[in-house]
Amino acid sequence: DFLFAKATVVIDGAPASLWTGTSPIANHPDPALLPLFPNAGMRGLRKWRFEFRTQLSQPAQQVTLRWHDFAPDRxxxxxxxxxxxxxxxxxxxGLVDPFMLTPAEPAYTWSRVSGGLGDRLATYPIPTAVTKPISIALRYGLGASMLATLLLWRCSTRRLPVAAGLSVSLGLALILFQTPQREIPTEQLSAAAKALHLNMYRAxxxxxxxxxxxxxxxxVEGELLDTVYEEIFASLVMRDEGGAVARVTSIxxxxVTPxxxxxLTREGxxxxxxxxxxxxxxxxxxxxxxxxxxxxxxWSxxxxxxxTSDGWRFTEGVFEERIPEDLEIPDVL
Structure with missing residues (x-):
């Protein structure tokens, strides 16, 4: 009754029914629960596990779990x-998604993924090169200088102004030739790098x-692929918890500074x-x-x-620093 008197599990918009349960199993008394002993006795030191099953006529597309009553954390x-x-x-x-239910957010909804691997990945605008503003200014300056030099050559009998105009035009042409004509805005590179980095963990x-x-x-591609796998996987293994693998809850x-x-020209x-x-x-x-x-x-x-030919990728990299942080929030029962 505690679990199913209200719509605890909703499958494709309809409350699930016809639940069958297994026999409850109790674990050994947990010393971490000793503060509950004065009020609850031995019952406060044990945890019970229940399993419930239901049959569906077709694969579920969306499942919502809602928790209605939250016990006091004494x-x-x-x-x-x-x-x-x-x-x-x-x-x-084939996926594991962790969740937490609280009075502020008492429900969690799972939705079936219909596409391939890419459907779970963060997306980003493809970085696109644009003409640099200084390049545009140099082009206008070169055009104006050449026009002025031509007018001086046709209308003036003095050679010095014409020579000066030619010198300015040649100087602007040289600067324009040596200045990169295009660039990719920093914010576009930052957005791409942030999304690719987030997708590393979503994998x-x-x-x-x-x-x-x-x-x-x-x-990620190249030799960095193995490096990223080993670094991230090792960081998720909690050796003090018997080697259990933690699930990422937030990044x-x-x-993100490009x-x-x-x-560069690679393979032509x-x-x-x-x-x-x-x-x-x-x-x-x-x-x-x-x-x-x-x-x-x-991390840093x-x-x-x-x-690359397959899109933007991290191709090389070095994990510089990893510092464990103290969490102010306690372990959750």
Whole structure:
């Protein structure tokens, strides 16, 4: 009744019914729950696990889980306990998505992914080279100088003004020749780098190693592919929790700073490239039976962002720094 008296699970807009349950299983007494012992006795030291199943006539396209009543968290504050968040993760279509339910956000909705790997990735406007403003100014200046020199040559008998006009025109032409004519705006490179970096972590939403690699290859290529996999996977393994792999819950970018892009010719084709420094914090959570642990790391890395035949990719890079951060929020039961 506690779970299903209200519409706890809604599948494709209709409350799920005809649930069948398994026998509840209790774990061993947990010392972390000792603050509950004075009021609840041994019951407060044990956690119970229930499993419920239902049958569907066709694969679900959308599933919503809504939690209606939140227990008081007497461990955090025995006198004025806040609501106890409910955490979990959903495994479907080869993906693992963690979620947290709170009184402010009491529902989580899962939607079926109908497309391929790219449907889960962040998108960005393709960086496009534009003519530099200084190049436009130089062209107008060169045109005006040549016109003035021509008028002086036809209308004046004095050679000095004509020579001066020719000198100015030649100088402007030389500067124009040596000045790069096009550039890619910094904000476009920053947006592309931020999206590709975010997609590096989204690849680890998958549980199959080959699928993780296939998803990573949409953001990274070359030898950097193995480096990124090893660095990120190692950072998600919580060795003090028996080697459990944390699931990424958020990425916060503190800085995405591209250098001035250069146009290089590779295999006969001109390609743009830029070194980009990325600074970010990644937060993750590993969920066990009855509780979850959270962690956060602050990173700094330098990547080479390049235009390739398959689109923009990180092709080289160095992970410079990783600093664990202390989380002010406690582990969630």
């Amino acid at each position: 461990i955090t504050d025995p006198l004025d306990p806040p609501p106890l968040p409910v955490t979990g993760e959903i495994q479907a279509q 680890f939403d998958y549980t199959d190693r080959d699928t993780v690699y296939d998803s990573l290859a949409l953001s 916060t970018h503190h800085g 250098n001035t892009p250069t146009l 084709t001109p390609r743009w490239s830029s070194m980009v420094r990325v600074q970010w914090t990644v937060r993750g959570r590993v969920t066990h039976w009855g509780h979850s642990h959270q962690r956060a790391d602050r 890395a330098l990547f080479l962002l390049q235009e």
